[in-house]
Amino acid sequence: MISNTITIFRTLLTIPLFALLAFGAGAYGWWPLGLFLGAGLLDMVDGKVARARNETSAFGAMIDLIGDRLLTFAAVLGLMIGGTITGMHVAAGVVLVARDLIVASMNEALPGKLGPRVGTQEKVKIIAAFSALTLLIAPLLFEQQQTIGLGALWIAAALTVATVVGYWLAALKEFAKG
Secondary structure: OHHHHHHHHHHHOHHHHHHHHHHOOOOOOHHHHHHHHHHHHHHHHHHHHHHHOOOOOHHHHHHHHHHHHHHHHHHHHHHHHOOOOOOOHHHHHHHHHHHHHHHHHHHHHOOOOOOOOOOHHHHHHHHHHHHHHHHHHOOOOOOOHHHHHHHHHHHHHHHHHHHHHHHHHHHHHHHHHO
16 A cells, blocks of 8 residues: 555655764754655645545554654654753653553554544644744754744644543543442
8 A cells, every 4th residue: 555655755854854863963964854844745745645545444544643653752842852952842742742651551552542643733733843843953043043943833732632631531531330
């Protein structure tokens, strides 16, 4: 399946992305940005290809989800180790990564019972996180870039907490049903 090949390829891009961000001594250059944006673009492409070629499957959905989570994890952890996300800002990065574990656990316990996977608030959170990471990964192009990137990271973290609360409330209702 071509769509699964695209998904696996974009997931493999997280390895050099992490290495460049974590061990590139802060001089990221355009390569990490290209890897991050390329993986993000391929995330949109693989789903469109799967639907267009009627290649949708549970396996494809699973590896797509894993690829999404690894991209966030590689970027956030790489930026932390590389020294771009430091101090109190680490908490915002941890929230983004921890959310994936929490929501995945709730979805595992209550498959298909927690409502729509991607609502409006979730979409805004995704845009904020992707924008934040893009600004933090990119070579400095303007003076306030890192400040804006860290601000967007906190916005993404706040929206993440709100979406997790929504999932948690839905899970509590389902658990109460027995």
